[in-house]
Amino acid sequence: MSQRLEISVGRASWSFDRRLALTCAALLTAVVVAFLVSVSVGFTTPIDVARILLGGGTRIENVVVFDDALPRALVALLVGFGLGLAGGLTQIITRNPLATPDLLGITAGASVGAVLTITASGSALAGFGIPTAALIGGLTAATLMYALSYRRGSEIGMSTLRLILIGVGLTWMLQALTGYLLSRAQEWDAARAQRWIVGSVSFATWQVVPAALCAVVLGVVWSLISARDLRTLGLGVDTARSLGVRVGLSISGTMVVAVVVASLSVAAAGPIAFVGLLAPQLAMRLTRTPTPTPVAAGLTGSVLVLLADILTRTLLPGGLPVGVVTAAVGGPFLIYLMIQSARKATT
Template sequence: MSSPDLHRPTMTVGPATWIVNKRVLLVGAGAALAAAAALLVSISLGFTTPVDVARILLGGGTRAENVVVLDDALPRALIAGLVGCGLGLAGALTQLITRNPLATPDLLGITAGASVGAVAAITLGAASGLWPADLGVPVAALLGGLAAAAGMYALSFRRGSDIGASTLRLILIGVGLTAMLQALTGFLLARAQEWDAARAQRWIVGSVSYGSWQVVPAAALAVTLGLAWSLLAARDLRTLGLGVDTARGLGVRVGPMMAATLLVAVIVAALAVSAAGPIAFVGLLAPQIALRLAASGTPPPITSGLVGAALVLCADVLTRTALPAGLPVGVATAAVGGPFLIYLMITTARKAIA
């Protein structure tokens, strides 16, 4: 029987060839347009119109307009888009290798570990001059996320099994690890100076309000790494969506591919979290929205990233217009993500019983 991939259009760049799914491409283009529109609206709020913002970004602004847009509004909007894209990519990768919609950086303890590292850098370093101050928030968040992922993997590892062999065990360990790490974060906040604790608390909720050009590189690196891996490993990732046995039969080195993808997801999520805090449920919502819109069997990583960017940008616009002033963007995403998580848990449980 011939493979259905043989009848799909392909795109070739040098030695690499990718199969093009027209519907996934269309959904991705729509998400990119929505993110671009939300980006212009976010920059224009309280200042001018999206059309004028586009003119200024294209080099037609006055000196005063350039200062307002390029130095103040643009970094915040870029951080919102890049962080949303990074979290969407990381969530799609973890859901893909485990084949479970509940296996996201939020529930596996990755973002909680990154939060511990970042809060330690903000509080311990600033208050007492300890080593976290020398690391900086991005590096501390990355180390915290890696440590949490290593602990999760060690506790769920079974000899001779793959990472996704027991997703229920993986998720339960991740939930327990998340609770422990959140307790540690609370301890660090309780021991911190008042100003440092307030700064860390704003970061924990997930906010882009204090975004600056200093944290843009970390978010941009997260997106670049996630996109590069999604493109380079596209064939193997797509094959993994067919199941471990099928992927192994088609020549995929399942164990190394899953481990490498998990490592990439951890780094992407930790770097994204370091830029704006653990914006809740983006890693859960974006892949599932992309999956349903694209009607694909597994979450498409790049499309999930674009949907994540649109989600966070739209949530930022919402918190600055329709909601009370000063609310962090994480409040809006949590308000949507909480009910969606309950829905996913119910549907997953029904499938398991059936």
């Protein structure tokens, strides 16, 4: 049986890996099911939720679903997708599973911008709003990280190893700055910022949905437009260059998109830990591709965050942020990846 799936419309045609297409379809189904379950928790059944969403609900049902449950589930879906996709993009261009927005300082920079907006009403960023402030923080951190890891004479302009090491150091520095801001803030503002820093969708409203939606749209559009270049970059810089890929432009553009997507996702629900690390690696193992596939990583991220939110409202103590659940899973997985990378380096 052919491993490629061909779709033709007129003179245009697209070729897909059959396993990848089937895995993405299964992940999409899992996202829809988890989304309906998330909306229904503590209220009704997933089937009734589908009926209400299709316009068959009563006035009370519509108020509960559309004003309370739906924004929370939608933000969990979109933020998980954005963080997973951003992690997939950074892992592709660096060819390193540890190169994620969490460990490169991107989400930490976005957090500084958002916390500064929440806790310091008189700051210059306060007038921009959390999404814009988080975007500014993420872009600033990424620019600093790139400048410090710059390597003269390199076509891609950076050393991957230096990028990761500097990113980790930058992350700790920015987290220290966030801690300082919290220590100087008013009690109410500090409590609000602390809930946000852990990563939570509990207080999600329709106001944060546009930022998360923009992140997903941007990430998906770029991934589709640059699909060939991204697949080729996964084979190595030299191979990509020999196949006609403009390596420097492709890597720079992908990095900018990853920063924007991660920053906007963080702005909507906080820096939910390890989604950018877990989702691409799990998706890669499901699809059996040599490098992460951004859209599959995004779908896996959506499933992870939705399931984590469902767990916090059912089996786990009430009020627990989703970031605690993802960190509990992601921590051991990070140790596994580090051990695996060390073994590969010694063979």
